[in-house]
Amino acid sequence: MRKLIICILIFMFFAVRFWFNAPSEKINVYDHKHNKVIKMDFERYIMNVLAAEMPASFEKEALKAQAVAARTYTAQKIASEWDDPYHKGADICTDSTHCQAYRELAELGENAKKIHSAVDETAGEVALWNGELIRAVFHSASHGYTERSADVWVEDLPYLQSMASPWDSACPDYIYEVNFSADEVCALLNIDNPVIEQITRSGAGGVMSITIGRKEFKGTEVRSKLNLRSTCFTVTEKDGILTFCTEGYGHGVGLSQWGAQGMAKEGYDYKEILRHYYSGITIKKEKYSYLH
Secondary structure, eight states: OHHHHHHHHHHHHHHHHHHHHSOOOEEEEEETTTTEEEEEEHHHHHHHHHHHHSOTTSOHHHHHHHHHHHHHHHHHHHHHOOOOGGGTTOSEESOTTTSOOOOOGGGGGGGHHHHHHHHHTTTTEEEEETTEEOOOOEESBOSSBOBOHHHHHSOOOTTSOOOBOGGGGGSTTSEEEEEEEHHHHHHHHTOSOOOEEEEEEOTTSOEEEEEETTEEEEHHHHHHHHTOSOSOEEEEEETTEEEEEEESBSOOBSEEHHHHHHHHHTTOOHHHHHHHHSTTOEEEEOOSGGGO
């Protein structure tokens, strides 16, 4: 009887180990640069995303937080996406403007080990809110506070609220200035004169709307048209030159990558980092059922 119990325990040990360490699900990835669909291991895809989205020089816990965010973002997109014609029948793509950035792990040389380890140690883990995959968006650096999703994209998601992120000032070019002539601004925004009449800001400080030359724009629209680093900007004018001064880099919603780096340096682990930027979430290891 004792031998039987020992055998059962050994079997259960290896069964559980296999369950969580077996090769992950295969997905189809549309390689937009070479216009072809590639079948690959899901976790391998996440490694290639992490290699492109965050510097391998970052702290291990920051990389692990980004790995979980990228995995969750991908899984949620696959689970909710209709048959997107851009994907050519694939589940996801390598175009950063459409899905996430992508870089072959082999390009990193020795640094590939760090990326591989960060993904391997969090394999299968995703972020959930009320049992559902979250929209795990992320950006390079906020301007001291992350933005509410409602203030940037209208939809108010409970886990994408404004959170303090004082570590972000370590981001290169955190404060950045770009100059335009009055004629350039008029041409880019299709207005007659660049006189600024009113600016409305979010609680976090980003520009929600701005009236220039009697025409109202969303802050995200001005950022896109003028190719600004963020929507947290001020405008000054001198001798016909308009200077746009930005703070941070990216849309400002969700996980801040430089914030994650700062938290990791202070000793926070990846789960604490994720729970800071995504309010009220749980982190759970799943068996890839979310891909179906």
